[in-house]
Amino acid sequence: MKRTVAALLTAATVTSLAACSLDSQTQSDDTVTVVIGYQSKTINTVTAGTLLKAKGFLEKRLDDLTKSSDVKYDVQWQDYDTGAPITAQMVAEKIDIGSMGDYPLLINGSKTQANERARTELVSITGYSPTGALNMVVVPPDSPARSITDLKGQKVSASVGSAGHGTLVRALDNAGIDPKTGVEVLNQQPQVGASALESGQAQALSQFVAWPGLLVFQDKAKLLYDGAEGDYPTFHGVVVRRDYAGQHPEVLDAFLQAQLDATEFLNDNPLESAKLVADGSGLPQEVVYLYNGPGGTSFDTTLKPSLIEAFKGDVPYLKSIGDFADLDVNGFVNPDPIQKAFADRGQDYDAALQSTTNPSALRGQDPVCNAPVTDAKLAGELWIDGRDATQPSANPDCLLRAIREATAAGDTIRAAYVPDTEFGTRWFADKSTWVRDGQRHLPFDTAAGAGRYTAAHPGATIVDYQQALAGAV
Structure with missing residues (x-):
């Protein structure tokens, strides 16, 4: 290396x-x-x-x-x-x-x-x-991997010397895996790594923004590890x-x-x-x-x-x-x-x-739940095609309701964003793993995060996105 x-x-x-x-x-x-x-x-x-x-x-x-x-x-x-x-x-x-x-x-x-x-x-x-949420590790959509430990012995594409590679090294080290021997790092430029992931040459890709989000948005990958998990x-x-x-x-x-x-x-x-x-x-x-x-x-x-x-x-x-x-x-x-x-x-x-607050934060009035948007840890955002402005949501269930109502009205959803329940990382609502806990629906950007929550909260269950949309009240 x-x-x-x-x-x-x-x-x-x-x-x-x-x-x-x-x-x-x-x-x-x-x-x-x-x-x-x-x-x-x-x-x-x-x-x-x-x-x-x-x-x-x-x-x-x-x-x-x-x-x-x-x-x-x-x-x-x-x-x-x-x-x-x-x-x-x-x-x-x-x-x-x-x-x-x-x-x-x-x-x-x-x-x-x-x-x-x-x-x-x-x-x-x-x-x-x-928290380190700028860098992430993704895997193919059908990968059985659920956490960073599942990459042991696998080939991971990363640009050696990049921020994405640094995050991989730190994540492996935190998981007790020797970064030098625990995985085989394929030193590749981001575009090459994306192709390697899609072709099966690499079992995972660790990169800086915007590559993880791009591949997930294109349904070419799913998020395995959010850099925020390292809390650095x-x-x-x-x-x-x-x-x-x-x-x-x-x-x-x-x-x-x-x-x-x-x-x-x-x-x-x-x-x-x-x-x-x-x-x-x-x-x-x-x-x-x-x-x-x-x-x-x-x-x-x-x-x-x-x-x-x-x-x-x-x-x-x-x-x-x-x-x-x-x-x-x-x-x-x-x-x-x-x-x-x-x-x-x-x-x-x-x-x-x-100042430690994000200079850019969601504000305004949620038109679906008729409530002010005040909590950044809960606030979501709906982007409907053809509109000049996005629509804020006070919490995840309000966002799900807004998506459901817009779809029923025949509107086209360009994107919906929601903060991860565990780390607060902004992520795509339809690419999140959803958990139903009582009347609430909670989004997680990784399956591992959802698993940690359900393990600690008896009665909470993982549901798919469509079930979350239908069940939001």
Whole structure:
């Protein structure tokens, strides 16, 4: 596996060097080039990537600088499937600013620190989950596996060095399975892994968003393991080459201001944002909205202490997959630029830093149960085709009633979302495992979760989705 990671980074570097002929520092005496590495399909980075690009916030900020300085700025966007090639490009000094998940960020900091011109620092967060719900493990729809322990001795597809692979390693370790010998990891890009799962080459796939949700939405997989079961924070963030930031501090400031613009836009306009991200990534809008909608990923740029402490706890992962240099996390994390961006906007960074609530939450009045939507742990959301807005539901039974009534009225349901009863992870209602406990119906995103509940609650029974729809009162 160590040789695989080294080969992956080397191959990515060679490819990147061949593909990029411009020096990323300056294009001419009066034009400054900034090269942005992003992952269009990693939708927890959209405020520093797909959505940011679609809205043109960075270009607008830089245009304002041009008006006052006559210096022109050329923004170049480079799209990748994972964080590894972005890191390779930054090592080669060909990407200036990049975004990726927590485990790839570790590798980024470790690989770039030997060269002062390539050396990077973590300057902001894009999205995070306090429980680790951003990464998941899925299996084929007919798989007999019910928990992570059932993968022992099996082939699991993962992009080695990615956030999805890091979650697999942690999940196996928590289950008492040696990550190095307990499973055979097939080091594959997400698309390749999805094909391997469908063909039977792999018995499971561990990936970052949006791949688990996409495969489940397409009925090509079912959820086996929710990263929230590990109850360990995961996040995605932004890195910049220190040398570039030192030469062009105004570009980094403009980028972070633009990221704040995109973050505010997403939290204020989640449905419109999902459409823009879907258009830019090729992902179904329903899948994008699963993660980018209210109650999904927490889009918050601040470098929270809880995330940084979790990041430090991830450092041993470097040693487990390759010969990487130790990373001083405290020296890698630099909150000064994002603090300045907040101050320039007249916003309170410390207040945002201390907040642990998701900036985007379901609100409004449930029209079916005629009740206000107040509890995020229960609130669901119905998306009816042809409508400009979604419909909130106060609790799972109200959502089931809303789906039943809409279907009876001849409406087409695009998607319905509901929080998992055990961990609160936002998931598809029709892909959930439902439990009837008295008059209540409780959704679980995994069969294992439903099993844990019924084992602890005598009288509670597992029902299928249609039974849940029919029984909701």
